[in-house]
Ligand SMILES: NC(=O)C1=CN([C@@H]2O[C@H](COP(=O)(O)OP(=O)(O)OC[C@H]3O[C@@H](n4cnc5c(N)ncnc54)[C@H](OP(=O)(O)O)[C@@H]3O)[C@@H](O)[C@H]2O)C=CC1
């Protein structure tokens with residue numbers, strides 16, 4: 359196995375900065391790439407990223423605007439929003455040596471193409487080796503070095519193990535698997551379901567309703583995941599159930615917070631990324647293509663598109679025919 363010491367993280371947002379910190383803590387030589395030269399210079403000089411205010415950037419991390427330099431790495435992590443990942447990978451691709459592992463870390467499905475993030479890597483950088491990292495992990499927690507566990511998947515087991523050893527530390531514990539699709543379905547679906555969970559909280563429907571919604575949401579996630587070839591143990595693991603529990607219960611989650619605002623009838627904050635809102639239509643298209651029923655995700659997509667009121671969606675869900683659990 360080739361050396362995996364030099365790590366480049368593309369995207370100097372909250373997640374990219376947190377992952378750069380985790381890789382530095384694991385002892386790697388890290389470059390954090392910001393597409394904007396002024397932002398790169400500012401973060402480099404102040405050692406502070408306004409997207410993670412008050413958490414100093416590890417001194418060893420090089421912050422750069424030079425995409426060619428970022429491509430000269432043993433591992434590249436893509437940490438930009440799902441809908442921007444293709445553009446970021448395409449800009450990187452000409453500078454990437456053949457066979458470089460490229461780890462997707464966005465949680466979403468691409469609009470229009472319905473591609474998962476590793477498929478986007480396959481298309482935009484066919485000479486790279488795709489992998490995916492996902493799981494219950496707020497950027498703020500990871501950046502502060504609080505204990506976190508995630509799942510890291512690559513088709514090749516030996517590569518998944520090597521990537522885990524390269525990026526893992528006592529505080530940041532990746533578990534490896536070859537179930538790439540299972541890992542990416544969990545991350546994409548949980549964001550949509552977290553919006554529904556937030557609506558339940560914003561509408562003050564009670565803790566019992568929140569538990570019911572989260573559990574039925576998990577059934578949807580598993581149904582779609584299995585239909586797409588994911589393994590049930592992955593879907594019940596960190597990147598599926600684990601992340602669903604986190605994002606359906608914590609106002610730290612932007613998706614959950616969006617749901618709370620919607621449930622309260624408030625204006626949703628427009629400066630915060632909600633991957634679930636962007637992924638909802640693509641998730642439903644995927645579900646339809648696989649003949650999988652996802653009533654909760656369907657309600658979220660309809661509410662966001664203005665096709666259904668929140669009260670109408672709640673009424674629809676509560677009056678569905680009684681059925682066997684599963
Ligand atoms: N925040 C979190 O706790 C976690 C986030 N994630 C996932 O990580 C992904 C990114 O989220 P997050 O970091 O929070 O988002 P942020 O909004 O904090 O940051 C997004 C970053 O991506 C950059 N970017 C956007 N488009 C491009 C592009 N084409 N090329 C290069 N850089 C680009 C932005 O740069 P610019 O400033 O120039 O616009 C910005 O730095 C999402 O899919 C999210 O689900 C996963 C786990 C935890």
Ligand SMILES: O=C(CO)COP(=O)(O)O
Pocket residue numbers: 465493494495496497549552601604605610611612613614631632633
């Ligand atoms: O994915 C996350 C935690 O695992 C972050 O969730 P939000 O994007 O909803 O903030």
